[in-house]
Amino acid sequence: NDILLDPEIFKKIKRCYETRFDQNLDKEELMIIEKTYKSFVRNGALLSDEEKDVLRNIDETMSQLTLEFSQNVLKATHDYILEVTDQADLEGLPEGAVEAASELAEKKGKKGSWCFSLDMPSLIPFMTYVKKRELRKKLYFANASKNFNTQFDN
Secondary structure, X not given: OOOOOOHHHHXXXXXXXHOHHHOOOOHHHHHHHHHHHXXXXXXXXXXXXXXXXXXXXXXXXXXXXXXXHHHHHXXXXXXXXXXXXXXXXXXXXXXXXXXXXXXXXHHOOOOOOEEEOOOHHHHHHHHHHOOOHHHHHHHHHHHHOOOOOOOOOO
């Protein structure tokens, strides 16, 4: 914001933009000037000082909310576990993925079963190879709803 809303910087960019056709510039240089000018305008350079303050506050709030959202998604990703207790339900899954699921189950205190998380190294092999559609559907919906349908407030 400090750069895009700085009136002195924008004054120079605006001057370049307004005189761009008088400077014998090639297409690339014209494009850079036009994109830069439009970027400044779209990000509030033409706003009044009061409106710029409002924009700064909105951007700060959005920044904080974006961080909070990302942290909540990460928490939801790590929080979810699909426990499989019947080895027959793992039909089609490569042996390495079965071993990893067994190790995760032990870490989660569920020895003798297989656990799958929403982390990609667990999710992708499960979704790709497990033949039991109901289980893939369950894990799919858990992954699809981790942004909003969890104990974390997103």
